[in-house]
Amino acid sequence: MGIFDKVKDTVKGAASAVGDAAKGVTDKVTGKGAVVELEHVGELTPGGTVNVKITVKSTGHAVKAEGIAIDLYGEDDLDEGLLEKARETVMREKGPKHLFKIGEPFTVEAEGTKVVEGSFTLPAELPEDLVWLIRARVEAFGNDPDTGWIRFA
Secondary structure (H helix, E strand, O other): OOHHHHHHHHHHHHHHHHHHHHHHHHHHHHOOOEEEEEEEEOOOOOOOEEEEEEEEEEOOOOEEEEEEEEEEEEEOOOOOOHHHHHHHHHHOOOOOEEEEEEOOOEEEOOOOEEEEEEEEEOOOOOOOOOEEEEEEEEEEOOOOOEOOOEEOO
16 A cells, blocks of 8 residues: 555544544434434322333433423414414423433433333423423433424323
8 A cells, every 4th residue: 555545544544533422422413313203101190100111212322311301381372373383393482391300310322222111201280271392302412312292192
């Protein structure tokens, strides 16, 4: 192997390392470091118990998590305008909000998968005139990877 081949291989390796590091930073900022899936069993009844299974799949790098958060949100109008919906999606300021912690801190290895199971008790009061949305999110540095809001059915 000639000197030019060695230089070319060194440059390729350095560029790959920089690209890999940039992906890791981007994943933390955007919340794309993991794909999160949620399965839940239980009725939406005041004081009822809901069992959850959360699957967290790394999209490349290891993901260090403080645990899983389950968010429950009561929405009064799913048919509102696009701009209002976008604002509420970001702010989640109108309806009642509830947070439930599931599991202990964990790490999902690079390209790995972690399954967390647990349960939580619903609040004693759940207004029936609201549409309830649920999501699971991995509490991690940066933007938390999450499932997105899912209608509780």
